[in-house]
Amino acid sequence: MYSPTILIEAMINGLLTGAIYALIALGLTLVYGVLHIINFAHGAILASAMFAVWGLNVLGGIDPYLSILFLAPVFFALGYGVQRLIIGPAAKDDDGNILLITLGLSIFIENALLAGFGSDTRSISSDFSFSVVEAGPFLISSPRLVGFAGSLVVTALLWFIMSRTDAGKAIRAVAKEKLGASLMGIDVGHVYALTFGLGCAALAVAAGLLMPTFYVNPRVGGAFVNIAFTIVVLGGMGSIPGAMIGGLLIGLVESLSGLLLGESLGQIGIFIIFILVLLLKPTGLFGAKA
Amino acid sequence: MKLSGYIPIAVVTAALAVVPFISSSNTLFNFMVMSLIITLAAQGWNILGGVAGQTSFGHALFFGVGCYTASILQVHVGLNAWVAFLLALLAGAAAGFILGFLSFRAGLRGSYFALITLAFAELMRILANASEWTGGAAGLLLKLDPGFANMQFESRASFLWLALAFVFVGLVISRAIAGSRFGAHLVAVRENEDAARALGVDVLSVKLKAISLSGAMTAAAGVLYVQNFLYIDANIGFGVWISVEALLAPLVGGRGLVLGPLIGTFTLHGLGELTKSFAGRIPGIDLMVFAVVLIGVVAFASGGVLGLVRRFAPRLARRIAI
Numbered sequence: 001m002y003s004p005t006i007l008i009e010a011m012i013n014g015l016l017t018g019a020i021y022a023l024i025a026l027g028l029t030l031v032y033g034v035l036h037i038i039n040f041a042h043g044a045i046l047a048s049a050m051f052a053v054w055g056l057n058v059l060g061g062i063d064p065y066l067s068i069l070f071l072a073p074v075f076f077a078l079g080y081g082v083q084r085l086i087i088g089p090a091a092k093d094d095d096g097n098i099l100l101i102t103l104g105l106s107i108f109i110e111n112a113l114l115a116g117f118g119s120d121t122r123s124i125s126s127d128f129s130f131s132v133v134e135a136g137p138f139l140i141s142s143p144r145l146v147g148f149a150g151s152l153v154v155t156a157l158l159w160f161i162m163s164r165t166d167a168g169k170a171i172r173a174v175a176k177e178k179l180g181a182s183l184m185g186i187d188v189g190h191v192y193a194l195t196f197g198l199g200c201a202a203l204a205v206a207a208g209l210l211m212p213t214f215y216v217n218p219r220v221g222g223a224f225v226n227i228a229f230t231i232v233v234l235g236g237m238g239s240i241p242g243a244m245i246g247g248l249l250i251g252l253v254e255s256l257s258g259l260l261l262g263e264s265l266g267q268i269g270i271f272i273i274f275i276l277v278l279l280l281k282p283t284g285l286f287g288a289k290a
Numbered sequence: 291m292k293l294s295g296y297i298p299i300a301v302v303t304a305a306l307a308v309v310p311f312i313s314s315s316n317t318l319f320n321f322m323v324m325s326l327i328i329t330l331a332a333q334g335w336n337i338l339g340g341v342a343g344q345t346s347f348g349h350a351l352f353f354g355v356g357c358y359t360a361s362i363l364q365v366h367v368g369l370n371a372w373v374a375f376l377l378a379l380l381a382g383a384a385a386g387f388i389l390g391f392l393s394f395r396a397g398l399r400g401s402y403f404a405l406i407t408l409a410f411a412e413l414m415r416i417l418a419n420a421s422e423w424t425g426g427a428a429g430l431l432l433k434l435d436p437g438f439a440n441m442q443f444e445s446r447a448s449f450l451w452l453a454l455a456f457v458f459v460g461l462v463i464s465r466a467i468a469g470s471r472f473g474a475h476l477v478a479v480r481e482n483e484d485a486a487r488a489l490g491v492d493v494l495s496v497k498l499k500a501i502s503l504s505g506a507m508t509a510a511a512g513v514l515y516v517q518n519f520l521y522i523d524a525n526i527g528f529g530v531w532i533s534v535e536a537l538l539a540p541l542v543g544g545r546g547l548v549l550g551p552l553i554g555t556f557t558l559h560g561l562g563e564l565t566k567s568f569a570g571r572i573p574g575i576d577l578m579v580f581a582v583v584l585i586g587v588v589a590f591a592s593g594g595v596l597g598l599v600r601r602f603a604p605r606l607a608r609r610i611a612i
Contacts, residue, residue, distance in 0.1 A: 107578075110574070271413040
């Protein structure tokens with residue numbers, strides 16, 4: 001059996017990683033809540049952000065955390081453009097079509113990364129990557145602690161944008177009643193692009209927070225996107241607090257099932273939760289009606 | 291349904307069947323066999339995703355069930371390949387029925403249905419990667435022993451004809467469905483599920499029949515795959531690649547149409563081969579072309595290749611009954 005110390009340590013690390021998962025899920029749930037689409041390209045966009053962090057570090061010697069300041073606005077602009085130029089015009093009000101367009105985008109980005117960087121796995125490791133903080137008997141990874149803090153900051157920022165700014169109010173108006181919002185003079189296309197841009201900016205932050213402890217290759221998005229889907233479904237599609245709580249729960253489940261069942265079966269707990277939530281309560285813990 | 295509906299099927303099959311007499315190029319054989327295997331998987335997808343409108347993102351589930359049922363029964367039980375094939379069909383149908391029973395009864399539609407199919411395929415991938423029966427991460431190797439009884443052939447042409455025969459049966463089934471009462475029910479469910487129910491269509495039962503048939507057909511593609519390559523592992527059997535292939539082909543060829551999956555697969559893989567010959571062997575370049583074609587088709591030509599034929603050559607389209 002495992003000692004309580006190991007179990008508690010695994011739980012702490014699970015919660016810390018879960019906060020970064022929550023950050024990844026945040027953009028997905030926001031886009032779902034406003035545009036009512038599941039963005040299958042989410043994982044591929046995360047992978048490209050991770051490559052950008054890696055590239056800035058290797059070529060420019062820029063610290064992963066510092067690169068966030070540069071990459072978040074760039075990815076916001078990229079997301080805005082992709083929604084405006086590709087997804088929006090191609091979607092034509094058909095949900096099935098948008099699903100397929102984002103699937104196409106995902107295949108394109110993933111393979112463009114493969115063509116550009118090859119299939120090798122790359123990582124950034126410094127002394128900081130392996131440093132730990134001692135909290136009583138527990139050893140906690142410092143980069144995960146930073147990731148946790150970063151995720152909370154971004155969530156707070158997003159909450160501020162959504163509740164206190166005009167842009168946020170416009171986003172909420174469109175999410176609630178698209179037609180009504182457009183009749184009140186809100187440019188729905190602009191709000192859609194804004195939301196998509198915010199989702200991508202959150203991914204750039206997540207990429208910066210992940211890179212000190214994680215590796216990147218063109219297919220890495222797939223692993224994260226499955227986790228993000230699960231979180232979004234668990235928390236309720238479109239719910240921001242749901243994404244945060246769902247993220248923490250999934251981090252916990254992954255860490256514990258990894259410890260108890262072993263590495264290769266570690267993700268199985270996640271998929272079982274995913275399937276059960278979809279079958280039993282597809283609206284999730286905090287979601288509105290499906 | 292009039293017999294004339296089957297003429298295009300006979301013509302296309304005959305045209306593909308004579309290829310081995312014209313060329314013996316190994317590249318061409320490999321291209322044809324792989325395209326036919328994917329066509330079969332895509333035909334399975336098309337019944338559920340095209341005709342009945344239930345977009346699945348996880349047809350790898352059925353492909354993998356076909357692959358593993360056939361290989362496990364041959365490797366561990368020593369069963370005859372043809373018996374294993376029939377049981378693999380049953381297993382594919384059962385997998386479809388179970389997935390359908392769970393998700394359709396829970397009322398999952400659209401994105402939610404797409405997500406749960408994906409989740410089941412991934413769950414099976416993880417299990418297959420960890421289980422002893424499936425050979426774990428190392429995969430399963432079938433014994434090389436050519437002979438009709440083992441569904442293995444000395445000549446590449448024989449395997450090509452076998453794959454073509456499977457695709458032919460798939461085409462005939464799809465055509466028969468298109469002209470049947472069951473087919474009309476499937477289309478009604480796709481166009482407006484609630485209206486179909488109001489008109490007395492037993493929606494759940496119709497969907498369950500569609501997903502079971504779809505599962506069996508895609509499982510058959512899995513069996514062909516293992517009989518051809520004599521090897522299977524979790525990332526091949528339950529990998530995302532085959533889910534994507536099974537869904538892309540009907541969309542590109544013509545969603546819901548009998549010849550859609552066949553035309554789509556050959557168009558996409560033809561384009562992929564062309565790209566490779568121009569751009570060299572850069573990894574991923576062919577899939578980038580797939581993605582651009584997918585986005586282009588969804589955005590500008592939602593009827594696919596056959597939809598374009600309908601639009602620009604309506605008389606031809608009527609004559610060849612598409």
